[in-house]
Amino acid sequence: MSNDPNKVWPTGLTLAEAEEVHSYLIDGTRVFGVIALIAHLLVAVTTPWLG
Amino acid sequence: MFDYRRFALGKIAQVGPRFLPFADVASDTVPLSRLLRLSLFQVTVGMALVLLVGTLNRVMIVELRVPATLVAIMLALPLVFAPFRALIGYKSDTFRSALGLRRAPFIFKGTMLQFGGFAIMPFALLVLSGYDQAADAPRWIGLSAAALAFLLVGAGVHIVQTVGLALATDLVPEEDQPKVVGLMYVMLLVGMIISAFVFGALLENYTPGRLIQVIQGCAVVTILLNGIAIWKQEARDRTRAAAPRTDMPFLQAWGRLSARPGMIRLLAVIALGTAGFGMADVLLEPFGGQVLAMSVAETTRLTVVLASGSLLGFALASVWLQRGAAPVSMALLGAVLGAPAFLLMIVAAGMTATPLLVIATLLAGFGAGLFGHGTLTATMRAAPRDQIGLALGAWGAVQTTAAGLAIALGGVIRDLLLTDTTAASAYAPVFALEAGLLLLALLVAWPLRQAGPIGAAVGLVKPAGTPILSETQVRRAALHKA
The missing domain is CATH 1.20.1250.20 (MFS general substrate transporter like domains)
Structure with missing residues (x-):
């Protein structure tokens, strides 16, 4: 733990750095979400489920 | 009382950075x-x-x-x-x-x-x-x-x-x-x-x-x-992160890169040479099958021979360049070997001599290896330290586009000629075209041999203020000349 107010717990990154790491996580989640949606749509076209 | 919270935080703080996907310090x-x-x-x-x-x-x-x-x-x-x-x-x-x-x-x-x-x-x-x-x-x-x-x-x-x-x-x-x-x-x-x-x-x-x-x-x-x-x-x-943003527009950055002596010429060489070598990639197997009546297994082995030649080329180019040879001479050597290799393929078709075709294929692969290695190393050397991405992007753009166009063009020429002539005479113009492209690449690359940022041997293009040649490089250069 450091006493530098800019550093955020627990990695010792600054706030801006931590936000950047987080933005990659968000980006990844969004992209994978969209990909999963498209994949499900395509599978539904080939072998429809739920009726 | 044992401060378990502080203890836990301390432990996690030590462990935390290990799970981040980037290094903390650059190593030399x-x-x-x-x-x-x-x-x-x-x-x-x-x-x-x-x-x-x-x-x-x-x-x-x-x-x-x-x-x-x-x-x-x-x-x-x-x-x-x-x-x-x-x-x-x-x-x-x-x-x-x-x-x-x-x-x-x-x-x-x-x-x-x-x-x-x-x-x-x-x-x-x-x-x-x-x-x-x-x-x-x-x-x-x-x-x-x-x-x-x-x-x-x-x-x-x-x-x-x-x-x-x-x-x-x-x-x-x-x-x-x-x-x-x-x-x-x-x-x-x-x-x-x-x-x-x-x-x-x-x-x-x-x-x-x-x-x-x-x-x-x-x-x-x-x-x-x-x-x-x-x-x-x-x-x-952290210094790069804190540095004030200097927004150089793409065209200006490109202008700076292309203004470097020899850069455009190098890209032209890459386009010509890649097109020359690339055309054979997809035509070699049908050529072996249709003209020399080789079986599928044999033509597959032909591709293996081509790849082995390239591997040999990469390996030898690595060794020679490490010893201080100039990247451009390596590319020139590749083109010099590649052009006769394709002419040899035409001869092999005329004589229906399969061993000759195998030798020509190995030679073409070897030339392609030397050429690819030489031009990529030249691009890396020619790029200023802050424009490496742009330079390698230009290399990739030229290389991929040239290879793609060459493969398409080779196929189209072959198909057009195949309709009204024999198989052998349909492939000959494509191989002749490849040899021609390589000779053209040779001509364009020739002026680059003179010491410039691209043709130069190891380490001559460091920015001012840094030692131009390290001791080992000087020794290597001396050995190379001797």
Whole structure:
């Protein structure tokens, strides 16, 4: 733990750095979400489920 | 009382940075094991290329019965993105990051695109081929989904390769660049060879389920290998993060790069030479089969001979460049060997001499290896330290576009001539054209031999203020002259 107010717990990154790491996580989640949606749509076209 | 909270926080704070995918400090020396790990991204690139151009090309036409023209258009789609490689490289050079990262975020995004493309590709292909209930679905769904899948994979490959090469150039000192270039080429070939065998074995008994497993497995392998490849490779750089943003527009940055003496000439050489060597890639096997009546197994071995020649070329080029040879002379030597190799192929067809064709193939592969290695090393050397991404992007754009156009052109010329002449005379003009292109590359590259930033041997183009030649380099140069 450091006493530098800019550093955020627990990695010792600054706030801006931590936000950047987080933005990659968000980006990844969004992209994978969209990909999963498209994949499900395509599978539904080939072998429809739920009726 | 024991302050368990402080104790826990302290422990986590120590552990935390270990789980972040970037290095804390840049190290001066990069061990070979780390470079080998980095070069894994080339394996995924090779895998994607084989899957698209080799495996799916066949599966779509034979098993899925998609019209061949449509398949050709779909597979050519990623080429549309090739010129954007320069832009990708520029973006990564000027990327604004609080962590001071330039390359890792792009490789991450490129990997995501590659993964996403592979994830939807099998279903897109099944819908495109009208499998099961998809026959009733509107046509545009299959078409657009397949196009999207190929575009995603193509864009991912372009980004990962461009930025990955830039990262490799960033990491190593100039005298080690030949080693890295050789490693990258070899790993690309290794990835292509291994995945070709694996895909072939897995898809021997084709079922739609197997197709889904193979392509999605490819997606998972891509993300795993790329993850391992870039883990803790790029150091975070607080000075770069804090530096005021100097926004040089793309055209201005490009102008600065292309104003460097010899840069445009080098790119022209790369275009001509790559086109010359690349045309044979897809025509060699049908040539062996149609003209010299070789069996499928024999023509496959012909491709193996070509690849072995290239491997030999990469290895020898690495050794020679490491000893201080100039990259451009290496490229020149490659073109000098390549041009007669293609003429020899025409002779072999005239005499129906298979051993002669094998020798010519080995020679062409060897020349291609020397040429590829020499030109990529020259590009790395010619790039200013802050424009490495842009320079390698330009290299990739020119190289990929030239190879793609050459393959298409070679096929078209062959098909046009095949309709009204014998097989031998249909291939001869293509091989003659290849030899011609290589001679042209030779002519264009000749002036680069004079010492300039590109033709120069190791270390002559360091910015002012740094020692021009290290002691070992001076010794090497002296040895080389002696």
